[in-house]
Amino acid sequence: EPEVTQTPSHQVTQMGQEVILHCVPISNHLYFYWYRQILGQKVEFLVSFYNNEISEKSEIFDDQFSVERPDGSNFTLKIRSTKLEDSAMYFCASRPGQASNQPQHFGDGTRLSIL
Amino acid sequence: DQQVKQNSPSLSVQEGRISILNCDYTNSMFDYFLWYKKYPAEGPTFLISISSIKDKNEDGRFTVFLNKSAKHLSLHIVPSQPGDSAVYFCAAKTNSNTGKLIFGQGTTLQVKP
Numbered sequence: 001e002p003e004v005t006q007t008p009s010h011q012v013t014q015m016g017q018e019v020i021l022h023c024v025p026i027s028n029h030l031y032f033y034w035y036r037q038i039l040g041q042k043v044e045f046l047v048s049f050y051n052n053e054i055s056e057k058s059e060i061f062d063d064q065f066s067v068e069r070p071d072g073s074n075f076t077l078k079i080r081s082t083k084l085e086d087s088a089m090y091f092c093a094s095r096p097g098q099a100s101n102q103p104q105h106f107g108d109g110t111r112l113s114i115l
Numbered sequence: 116d117q118q119v120k121q122n123s124p125s126l127s128v129q130e131g132r133i134s135i136l137n138c139d140y141t142n143s144m145f146d147y148f149l150w151y152k153k154y155p156a157e158g159p160t161f162l163i164s165i166s167s168i169k170d171k172n173e174d175g176r177f178t179v180f181l182n183k184s185a186k187h188l189s190l191h192i193v194p195s196q197p198g199d200s201a202v203y204f205c206a207a208k209t210n211s212n213t214g215k216l217i218f219g220q221g222t223t224l225q226v227k228p
Contacts, residue, residue: 006158031214033215041220042218042219042220043159043204043206043216043218044218048213048214048215056213091159093158100147100210100211100212101146101147101164101208102214103149103161103164104161104214104216106158106159106161108157109157
């Protein structure tokens with residue numbers, strides 16, 4: 001069964017450094033998402049992406065965050081200058097097409113640790 | 116933001132019995148609800164969903180019930196198996212095209228052999 005693939009599984013970065021998290025969504029999917037889960041808290045929506053642009057973003061997704069689909073298969077999340085509070089599990093998700101009542105499929109996440 | 120709530124952080128049931136996981140929501144604009152299962156070190160795995168126009172959806176051992184007037188949904192697993200032990204998340208989507216999901220806090224289910 002097709003899967004959403006995320007790399008790396010664990011990223012350790014110094015505070016203030018830039019980090020890029022990588023995702024390969026399921027190949028025929030058109031909608032892409034990033035969520036995060038801080039330890040002990042809920043899974044929170046960060047951003048949705050469709051047709052090469054952001055379709056919705058949360059208040060968490062400030063100017064330090066950006067997303068890109070550089071080559072038609074990868075979907076990346078960049079944090080420009082990381083803060084301690086960015087430490088979390090980051091999940092990428094995708095779903096197929098126009099009908100919005102379709103489940104999103106999630107990757108196994110990247111654990112981001114900011115030191 | 117408490118739009119989706121799972122008030123029971125944990126549930127323990129005996130193998131073969133029914134597991135009932137509950138979820139409450141506050142936003143009447145939610146039109147699609149999902150249950151995800153999550154094992155440690157893995158991402159959420161889609162389990163079952165229900166549209167707001169229905170009140171029940173069944174898939175094998177899993178049934179989701181939706182009570183719109185009470186803004187409540189539940190997931191029934193019967194019979195429960197030890198492999199069902201995981202964290203279960205309820206999620207809801209508004210009627211926007213972006214498909215953004217709002218998650219509950221999760222309920223940890225332990226099925227004892």
